[in-house]
Amino acid sequence: MTMAEQGVARRARKMVGALIPSKAKTALVSLPGYIEVARYSAPNILQPSVPVSAEVARQVEEMRAIGCIKIENDATHAVADYANTYFDTLEKSASHDLKSEALGKSDPRLFTHSYNTPTLQDYGTKVGVYASFKDPGLAPVLLNKDLAGLLYNYLRRQPYYRNHPVFEYTAPTKPITHGDEFHVDRFHQISAMLLVTDQTINDTHMEYVPGSHRRSLIKTGIMLTDEQSATWAANAKDQMIHLTGKRGTMYVFDTTGIHARRLIQGTRRKIFHLTWTTGHHITRYYETRENWPELESQPSYVRDMFGKIV
Secondary structure: OOHHHHHHHHHHHHHHHHHOOHHHHHHHHHHHHHHHHHHHHOOOOOOOOOOOOHHHHHHHHHHHHHOEEEEOOHHHHHHHHHHHHHHHHHHHOOOOOEEHHHHOOOOOOOEEEEOOOHHHHHOOEEEEEEEOOOOHHHHHHHOOHHHHHHHHHHHOOOOEEOOOOEEEEEOOOOOOOOOOOOEOOOOOEEEEEEEOOOEOOOOOEEEEOOOHHHOOHHHHOOOOOHHHHHHHHHHOHHHOEEEOEOOOOEEEEEOOOOEEEEOOOOOOEEEEEEEEEOOOOOOOOOOOOOOOHHHHOOOHHHHHHHOOOO
16 A cells, blocks of 8 residues: 555544544444453353352352452461462572472472562562462362352353462552552453461452442443542442451452552562453463373363363
């Protein structure tokens, strides 16, 4: 196309754009994103649910109503206690890209891989690593049938681990200028945050706007600006859920809902963090499914959570 032809094309687009209402233009721009969402969010018509206990069924309904639930049991306490073996080693190590021997683990499959960027470090992230899915000490949560059933029945289709398990230690030491904004993440993305340290409302913690995952996505769109999210949060100040509690408390939340880190100078938070989607926005994995016999004995909906790992 010549420069003259390009100029004609630009003028034509501008003329057509002037004739289309702004809301319609927004919808057209958003259309590819909505098609992608539809691809990964339609319920599985052949198996829209898996068998779960009455307690898990109750948790599913609570998630649908509120968007964030609290779970505390033997499995969450066991993994919270075990997580400290990682933090104890990582806090003393100059490098956070470690193999099993450097981690003090006898299982040669294990490792950590740092994701701690300068931006995260700027607001106080001391440790930020991905860890292996294959650590038996993490299996009480990673391979938890109740948690897998909760996710499956909430999403009405198979969930997949979006990325490796995360160990994160945050301790802000200066006034916060960024990193604590209210925001939303992707549609049909669920996270779990397991507290490895006791957290109170006066400590660094997360806040969640209850019910904000149920907003009309047709009216607001899937994503909100930080300013829009902040307005929602201000209007829900009295109903805000604070993700606090004793070590071993786990929160599961729909990240389509509005949430924020509440970074508080002079405090600290250690967490074990997991994220699932229905198959979209999968990140890089640092291991394969080979040499993982523990996985094969699990029900299909548990095994398939790892189905995006090649």
